[in-house]
Every structure is written in C-alpha cells, then in structure tokens.
Amino acid sequence: MWSCQVIRKGKKCSPSMESFEDLTEESKKLAWSNMNKLTLQSSHKIHKEAVTGITVTLSGTSVFSTSQDSTLKMFSKEGSGLQRSVSFSNMALSSCVTLPEDKTVVCSSWDNNVYFYSIAYGRRQDTLMGHDDAVSQVCWRDNQLYTASWDSTVKVWKCVAADISSNKRNPFELLAELEHEAGVNTIALSPAGTLLASGTKEGTLSVWDVGSFSLLHQLSCHSGKIHQVAFSPDSRHILSVGEDSYLKVTDVQTGMLLSTVPAENEQRCFCWDGNTVLSGGKSGDLFIWDLLTSKIMHKIPAHSGPVTCIWMNEQCSSIITGGEDKQIMFWKHQY
Template identity: 25%
Template sequence: MAEGNPANVVTFRGHRAQVYTVAWNADGRRLASGSADRTIRLWNLSRADDNRYSAELRGHNGSVHQVAWDPAQPDRLASVSTDKNLMFWDTRVGQSTMTIPTQKENLALSWCPRGQTVATITQDYKCYFFDVKANQMLPSANLEDDVNDVQWNARGDLLFVATGRGTVNIYTYPELECIHTLHAHTSSCFVLELDPTGQYLGVGSADALVSLWSLTDLACVRTFNKHDSPVHHVSFSMDGRYIASAAEDKKIDISDVETEETVHAVPSTTNARSIAWHPTKPYLAFTGEEGMGYGAKGVVKLFKMES
C-alpha cells in the first residue's frame, strides 16, 4: 500500500462553509461543488489556489446537498438543497434556467445517462422523478420507502435502488417493475456506483463494507473490508481498475478492483462528504475542511494518483 503523497493533493478554496458534494461534468473540463454556504462553485483546475478562477452559482436558499451534471450536455447542471428546490443551471452563462419546488427537502439526485430524467431522494427517503424535456414532475414512483440512493445503468433502462434494509432492488425503467433484489448487506445500503466498463456494481453499507457485484449474473464477486465505520461514498476510476471509498473514519481508500489490494490511502483530516473520479484522468476529487470549530471552512481537494 502507498500512502498518498501530500504533494499530489491540490486544494481548492472559496467556499465559506462545509462542502457536501463534488461532481465532474461529462468531458472532465469542470468540477462542481455544493456547500452549506448555499452556493455552487465551478472550478478551473489550472488555478486551484485562486478562487477568482472559479465561478459561483447563487440561487439556493439552503445548503446545497448534491449536484449532478447532465450526461448528455456538459454545460447543464442540476442541484438539490434543503430549500426544497430542484434547480437546473446553464453553466455557460452562470444562471439558473429552471427551479422546481418539491414538497420535501431533497438530499440526493441522479441523472439518467440519456439525459431526459432526473431522480431525487427526499428527506423522508422516497424517490421522485422529473422529466427534463417535458419540464414536469412524473407521477410518484411505485418504489418502496427507505431509499438511500438510485443509479441507472448505462442504457438507462434499469434502475438500481439502495434501501435501508440492506438490499439493492433492480427495476425496469420507465415501467418501474422490480425484477430482482440483491440481499447485499446486513444493514443499510447507503451508496451505489456502476463502473464505467459496465461489469460491476459497487455498494457501500452501514456495516463498513463495500461489496462488488457482477452485472452479468448479479452475484457478489468480492467484498472490500477497508473501513471501521459506515461507508457513504464509492467511486470507480475512469477505466474501472480502481475503486475508491470513504467512510466516517476519515479514511479514503483506493483499492484494485480485481485484487482487493489497497494501492493508495489518500490523506484526509476530516470525513469526506463526497468523492468523485475524473472521467478521463487518474484524479480523485473529494471534500474536506480547513480550520477548527465555527471558523472551519469547506474546501475541495484533488488527489492526483501516481501510476
């Protein structure tokens, strides 16, 4: 195992409070982050130490809990917040193009690979869908309650749903017919991630484990025991070779998908609230903090992995 070299970690400063989410756009040219300071920032990777080279998006009236880029249009971004709004942004002009009020606070969202639908997860752990092209909320989904995360497959015709009962339910989309249930963990499944090659599904759980499932036969092929606390974040590298995970133990682990060997332990002094691999480079973005107590400010960090 190699300890992450601090010289390979670049820090992005500019947010005034905790950072909850990071996400790369489809072509990897921009990194977005959302914060408790109610703003979204778009970062210029070449000028990380100077926040004048980041763009700030304002419009939410609450903490920004998650951002997601349109997979089909690299300039369009969606965000959800504690203000009970789902917002869409045109990042070319830095303005919101649409605000969708919702009945509950939205904690997470996922964008269908085809670009036409966004799923949100609300504070009461229910899932709702919004048709981007038709500009309307779809009828309430007939999914079970206690939903923690949703992800589509690459074709957008299957929906994977992580539940608080330790299962992953697989639905056809848009029919939302449950066709299979993976009994993945002994406690809540918090996060799902499909690898870019289409071979595997990664599942992070409250039992401190990450399980890896074959998408061919829906069997568990291996389990990663790298943490001492619940795993809330999982992300695959651009080639599917590595899987990164972050938990409540202030650890960010990068392991080889096939051998399970830890290849890097990324230095972090706080619990990462979000992690995301760059779509074409061996760069892992994650959230962090600088300072102590009420004076602490959220930052975004970029680990540049050495070969």
C-alpha cells in the same frame, strides 16, 4: 478489452473509432494500475461546511461543487480560483450534475427541491418542486432526470437539456415514481442507462429496469445507511458502501450478494473499475482496494475529516475529492 461490436446509435464503429476506444480502454487500465501513484496537485477550502457533490463541465474548464453550507460554487481549473458562488435557499445542497452542452448544472437540496443553474447566465433558471422531503441525489441520462429523496421515492422526469437551456415553460413531466420502504440516500445508473440502483437509509439495495420502471431485485444489503452505489463498467455487478463499514458486491442478474469486504472504518464514497476500488473513508484517507483479494493495496492521506465525494474523469486520470473539512482536492497520477 470491450469489443467494438457495440453499436453506437445503430452504427458500427469505424476503424478510427475502434482504435480510439482501444486507446481509451488502455489509458483507463493504465490509470487504474497506477492508482497508488495518485499525488495531490492542489487543495482549496472554498466552502463553509462539508462538500456534498462535485461535477465538471465536459470541456473540463469548470468545476462545480455543492455543500451543506447551501451554496453551489464554480471553480476554474485553469486559473485555480473561485469564480462564482450561488445560494438557492438556506438549506444544504446534496448533489450536483452537469447536463450535456455544458449549459446547466442541476442541484438537489434538503429543502425538497431540485434547482437548475444556468452557467451562461449565472443564475437559477428553473426549480423542480417534486418531493415531500430532502432530495438526496440527482442523476441524468438520455433526457431523463432521476431524483432520489428521503420521502422514500425515486422519481423519473422527462428532462430535455435543450428545453432547460432555452427556458421552455414546464419542461418536466413525471414519468415514474419508484416506491421504497425507507428514505432513498443514493442512486446510480448503469453505463448503458438501462438499469438504476438505489440504496436506502435502512440498508436496502434495489435494482430497477429503466425501460419498464419495474423492480428487478431488492435485498437487505447493509445494516444502516447505504452511502453510495455504482455499477461496474460491464454492468454485471453493483458495489455499495455503507454505514456498517462494509464494501459489498451484488450480482445484477441474480440479485445475489457475491462478496462482503470489511473496512477498518466507514467508507463514504468510491469509484471502481469492476475490481479495483478507490474509496474515501471516514478517516479522511483514500484507500485503493483489490476486490479479488479483499485487501487494501494502498492508503493515501487526504482530508482532515471524512471524505464525502469523489469525482473521476472518463479517462480515470483526473480525480477530485471533497470532504467534511470543507475542502476540494485535485489529484493526478504520477507515472
């Protein structure tokens, strides 16, 4: 159990906050221990090509998905219906993230641009033309936007959510450019937002200090493309999956590879709690792994082609998957 001596913006947690956090941690543990009881709630074929990204508003009412068909779709969780479809160019969109206050969705595109979509106004609000090749992924934390690109860089931009939604002119300031030796395919921030992990098309994993924008570790992790990287909840480990059909765990402090787990087929995407992994495979199945034993504990039939993205809520109780079969699928635990 994480101690609640973690200080929230300089203040110790109140007893009520502590019990709330304990409750949240307990519910997460329960969700992960029951991951094999995931059941499909509904599936929706709303895209014409592979789904590339999923994000959900904080209120939980609207689901956004990006696709290689170049569209951003807005889907209602309650009404289970497609509400909006928007296209920014004729090139594939590669990822999406919702900014705080549920006012803006940020989308990365293969046309080298990043697009900002206003949820309230239902239109494109801004465009960031920041790269020389396709933008593969975006993530946001503490007024900083991170954009990964096949131009071999990750760029860090000052990006205040309120400035975007209030239509402030030129809201982007380039803070750093993190150089790589190959196209960057995936990025992830640590839970505290102090570290960034990046994975390239050539299998290199890099760990960066966000405060100084300095490179801490770099290792040849996979043979071939790294599909996804993610920190463990305690930020001590990074899990990566690659084209070489391995799941690999790297120690953040030392930069050393701790474990290599072979998979029967390529795993494209995942969520994890530091030990248990829920991954989406090229076969279309969802797999539940125990990293301590390096074994698959459960397999759940899901998509009719490779699973391309997984979204999980903070409580780990609600899961949405996207696939090359153009579908998004909603999953729940059946306790």
